[in-house]
Amino acid sequence: MRPMFENWLFPYLEKRSGHKLYSRVLRIFGRGEADVEYCLKDLMESSNPSLAPYAKRGEVTLRLTAFCKDEAEGEALLAPLIRQIETRIGKEFIYSENDRMLHEVCAQMLLEKKMSLAVAESCTGGMLTSRFVDLPGCSAFLKEACVTYSNEAKMQRLGVREETLREFGAVSAQTAAEMAEGIRRTSGASLGLATTGIAGPDGGTPEKPVGLVYIAAADAKGTSVKELRLWGDRENVRNLACLNACDLLRKKLFSDCIESGLSDFASAKL
Amino acid sequence: MRPMFENWLFPYLEKRSGHKLYSRVLRIFGRGEADVEYCLKDLMESSNPSLAPYAKRGEVTLRLTAFCKDEAEGEALLAPLIRQIETRIGKEFIYSENDRMLHEVCAQMLLEKKMSLAVAESCTGGMLTSRFVDLPGCSAFLKEACVTYSNEAKMQRLGVREETLREFGAVSAQTAAEMAEGIRRTSGASLGLATTGIAGPDGGTPEKPVGLVYIAAADAKGTSVKELRLWGDRENVRNLACLNACDLLRKKLFSDCIESGLSDFASAKL
Numbered sequence: 001m002r003p004m005f006e007n008w009l010f011p012y013l014e015k016r017s018g019h020k021l022y023s024r025v026l027r028i029f030g031r032g033e034a035d036v037e038y039c040l041k042d043l044m045e046s047s048n049p050s051l052a053p054y055a056k057r058g059e060v061t062l063r064l065t066a067f068c069k070d071e072a073e074g075e076a077l078l079a080p081l082i083r084q085i086e087t088r089i090g091k092e093f094i095y096s097e098n099d100r101m102l103h104e105v106c107a108q109m110l111l112e113k114k115m116s117l118a119v120a121e122s123c124t125g126g127m128l129t130s131r132f133v134d135l136p137g138c139s140a141f142l143k144e145a146c147v148t149y150s151n152e153a154k155m156q157r158l159g160v161r162e163e164t165l166r167e168f169g170a171v172s173a174q175t176a177a178e179m180a181e182g183i184r185r186t187s188g189a190s191l192g193l194a195t196t197g198i199a200g201p202d203g204g205t206p207e208k209p210v211g212l213v214y215i216a217a218a219d220a221k222g223t224s225v226k227e228l229r230l231w232g233d234r235e236n237v238r239n240l241a242c243l244n245a246c247d248l249l250r251k252k253l254f255s256d257c258i259e260s261g262l263s264d265f266a267s268a269k270l
Numbered sequence: 271m272r273p274m275f276e277n278w279l280f281p282y283l284e285k286r287s288g289h290k291l292y293s294r295v296l297r298i299f300g301r302g303e304a305d306v307e308y309c310l311k312d313l314m315e316s317s318n319p320s321l322a323p324y325a326k327r328g329e330v331t332l333r334l335t336a337f338c339k340d341e342a343e344g345e346a347l348l349a350p351l352i353r354q355i356e357t358r359i360g361k362e363f364i365y366s367e368n369d370r371m372l373h374e375v376c377a378q379m380l381l382e383k384k385m386s387l388a389v390a391e392s393c394t395g396g397m398l399t400s401r402f403v404d405l406p407g408c409s410a411f412l413k414e415a416c417v418t419y420s421n422e423a424k425m426q427r428l429g430v431r432e433e434t435l436r437e438f439g440a441v442s443a444q445t446a447a448e449m450a451e452g453i454r455r456t457s458g459a460s461l462g463l464a465t466t467g468i469a470g471p472d473g474g475t476p477e478k479p480v481g482l483v484y485i486a487a488a489d490a491k492g493t494s495v496k497e498l499r500l501w502g503d504r505e506n507v508r509n510l511a512c513l514n515a516c517d518l519l520r521k522k523l524f525s526d527c528i529e530s531g532l533s534d535f536a537s538a539k540l
Binding site (some may be wrong): 066119121122123125126127130132133134136137138139142143144145146147149150152153156157185186188192199200201202234235238264 | 395397402413414422423428472
């Protein structure tokens with residue numbers, strides 16, 4: 001049915017009506033669904049172009065649709081709406097205007113900047129790397145990854161210092177930073193990305209509860225670390241940790257853009 | 271609705287009828303759905319116990335259901351059917367009689383045998399390790415993993431020899447074996463598991479087409495390697511490579527059981 005509809009019926013109906021539907025999907029990370037809806041309430045009442053929010057786990061997507069004669073008219077109808085959304089939500093939270101996933105956006109930025117990535121995972125355990133490897137041609141930017149679940153592996157593979165583990169623990173900002181710096185140094189990649197945390201259901205303590213995750217991104221200029229307090233089951237904690245790690249990487253790549261004179265966020269938006 | 275049905279309506283109906291449904295799910299790997307159905311055709315005509323096949327990607331599951339007074343009667347009705355299925359399909363292909371997944375069965379065997387695992391992935395790129403990390407408490411058996419996508423990483427992290435890569439290529443039985451042995455040696459785990467292959471859509475040649483994957487499992491006694499010719503898109507090739515790698519690991523753990531006197535496959539079946 002789907003090919004019949006897409007290849008025959010839909011074009012036929014479009015032609016008969018003399019109009020078409022032109023859509024763009026904006027993807028947002030770092031702001032909640034209710035928050036986004038509240039900001040855009042009045043814009044959602046418009047019928048052409050129309051604006052509809054969808055919530056995914058950890059993300060919000062907005063579908064913008066224009067009823068128009070052709071793509072040019074559609075784009076002209078959507079452009080001012082996109083600018084309004086950017087102003088209200090904050091440009092830095094909108095990572096794609098083309099329905100790309102976070103790791104896809106990172107991959108394309110890495111390719112464009114001819115940079116390479118290496119990953120060190122603890123709690124996410126291969127899930128983060130696997131998303132990048134989902135993308136065909138990932139060998140052009142992905143150097144390698146280590147899943148260093150044990151303290152020994154963190155020390156041996158990544159050079160995390162024993163004192164760091166003893167003093168701050170495996171789940172700490174310091175360990176996350178040393179993991180990101182370690183995988184970057186030992187792999188020779190331009191960027192190192194790391195995760196360490198307590199995915200649950202066991203292993204939590206009052207000081208370090210289930211859902212506490214540290215993510216870090218290291219490049220030649222320095223290391224950014226972020227503490228996360230995540231919720232839900234083991235799979236959800238791991239999934240949200242992966243999304244947040246990609247977002248940290250995206251921001252690191254963006255700040256490079258800004259420093260190198262590309263002051264417009266949109267220029268690196270895919 | 272689900273808690274209402276499960277906790278109230280279903281027990282109520284069971285009690286009223288004076289009967290219950292008792293089910294077991296057998297999971298099969300290494301034999302196709304049509305093949306399994308052909309072997310069990312006549313058994314599927316029975317109504318009590320009933321037998322229904324379901325196909326999943328790369329696997330076949332069989333649901334056996336008995337209409338009975340209690341669990342003991344249910345088990346008595348299902349036991350001879352399970353034995354018939356084992357004889358016809360081959361015990362070694364049935365990896366669970368309790369609806370466990372392949373990686374879960376491997377994990378439980380590793381825990382029971384107090385063995386540890388380390389993983390070296392190329393084409394599967396973290397997907398295989400991530401399945402083990404899906405299981406809470408995986409740190410009890412999983413030492414670490416390396417996603418060695420590049421040749422340099424294979425040499426540096428795992429000690430794969432340059433001559434091996436030059437002579438046979440990164441996608442070869444020899445490289446898979448050296449990866450499994452290398453991750454086992456460098457991690458200190460009792461078992462090393464490795465994958466290397468061409469997941470596609472690009473990168474294939476007439477000699478080494480997309481879907482060619484080698485998997486290897488190494489322990490103290492030696493290394494088993496298997497060549498796979500997989501089909502479908504990138505995700506499917508990677509998924510089937512993971513399932514096959516888990517099955518190779520399971521067989522290696524089984525053969526240990528047999529050598530150590532546990533001659534019955536079922537004793538290690540979960």
